[in-house]
Amino acid sequence: MLVVGAGGAGLSAAWSARRSGADVLHVTKGSKASCNTAKAQGGIQAAMGDDDSPAQHAADIVASSHDTADPALAGVLADEAPGAIAWLEELGVAFSREGEGYRLARCGGASRKRLLQVGDRTGHAIATALRRALDADGAHIHDHTALVGLERRNGHFRAELDHGGERVQVEAGTVVLAAGGRCYAEARRAGILTTNQPGATGEATELARALGAEVRDFDALQHHPNGGVWPPPLQGYSIPETTRAYGALLLNNAGERFVDELAPRDTVAAAIVRECDEGRGLETPDGRPAVRLDTTRIDPDIAAEVIPYMLRRYRAAGCDPLADPILTYPVLHYQNGGLVIDSAGQTTVPGVFAAGEITGGVHGRNRMMGNSLLDCAVYGRRAGRAAAAAAG
Ligand SMILES: Cc1cc2nc3c(=O)[nH]c(=O)nc-3n(C[C@H](O)[C@H](O)[C@H](O)COP(=O)(O)OP(=O)(O)OC[C@H]3O[C@@H](n4cnc5c(N)ncnc54)[C@H](O)[C@@H]3O)c2cc1C
Secondary structure (H helix, E strand, O other), X not given: OEEEOOOHHHHHHHHHHHHOOOOOEEEOOOOOOOOOHHHOOOOEEOOOOXXXXXXXXXXXXXXXXXXXXXXXXXXXXXXXXXXXXXXXXXXXXXOOEEOOEEOEEOOOOOOOOOEEOOOOOHHHHHHHHHHHHHHHOOOOEEOOEEEEEEEEEXXXXXXXXXXXXXXXXXXXXXXXXXXXXXXXXXXHHHOOOEOOOOOOOOHHHHHHHHOOOOEEOOOOEEEEEEEEOOOHHHOOOEOOXXXXXXXXXXXXXXXXXXXXXXXXXXXXXXXXXXXXXXXXXXXXXXXXXXXXXXXXXXXXXXXXXXXXXXXXXXXXXXXXXXXXXXXXXXXXXXXXXXXXXOOOOEOOOOOXXXXXXXXXXXXXXXXXXXXXXXXXXXXHHHHHHXXXXXXX
16 A cells, blocks of 8 residues: 655554555655654644543534534544544653643633643654654655656556656555645745745645545635744744743734634634734834734743743744744645545545545634644544555
């Protein structure tokens, strides 16, 4: 079987497919480390608190999606979240602790504190642990090898791969598409900033659609409410939403709050845009609209633990977020919709499975922060397992 993509979803799929005894060919377009997963900072959601439950987590997903998420897919995601955390810990991911338990933050749209973190490099920690586990298992990832063609022949698939300009054709019984979203390409087209890495261009989705795979909510692209807009080295940087969870406030040019900082992502992003459109925003020195994110309200001791990477990046660019508010504006971030899947990751084309940002339904038209890394671990493993079983 063929696994396409080496972000959280593809790595999880390859891991579980191998555990199911499949012969896996694993390819990825760029270097082994290049993926959106590795850029994820904020954290991963799981109902671990005493006051929380998977049912509450699932209800928050559906409410934040404004009732557009598939309740069955959201339910599986929430139910399997604590198990996914245990699995990641077995692979060596060390989630930040507080006292006897995990350090849990409340993220936008959540009714409970539910966000586990590894400092502010959560995605990097998860991707690194998964690659190490695969490596220790003797698995090989073929990097700089892009899927450029996919045909279905007599119940099998013929995939065309591009390795540095050399074209190779391979046969596979089943395929897991874990090639991520397309926000880098969309941002380039629109001339706007994005948090995404350059490999997020969406061609694997188009190959699946050409085979007849259905998509849903495909037009629903998510803006991260807090993109960096100044200074220039931070333009397009995703300021961790944990800044707001740990006390940072959004302020307009009069120094007034204008939104609940912990509302769902689309609500916060829309409020910032409205504030600027109606003349209550600020302007960066290069003329971009912005509002202030008052990060000076975060306790410095907590900041040193929860946003050390962000502090290093801003300070290296000459700004100290603990001394002065920083400028922010929404940036293109995530593809909410994508390939239709069932709870095993099966698309509407038999034999083609999918997991992660390339899929639609799990988060509806508005994903909550912290649920995408979880999606990779839960549905990546499900898709890998099911594709291995279907490959025979
Ligand atoms: C800056 C940033 C911060 C984020 N923070 C968080 C967070 O705190 N919590 C959270 O839950 N989510 C967060 N997200 C979202 C989350 O990280 C991603 O949505 C998720 O990790 C996507 O995983 P994936 O495996 O589906 O895709 P990716 O991690 O993007 O991996 C896709 C892989 O497919 C490969 N690929 C693409 N096309 C092809 C092709 N044609 N052939 C072969 N390979 C191909 C790519 O090279 C890459 O290896 C963040 C995203 C960004 C960009």
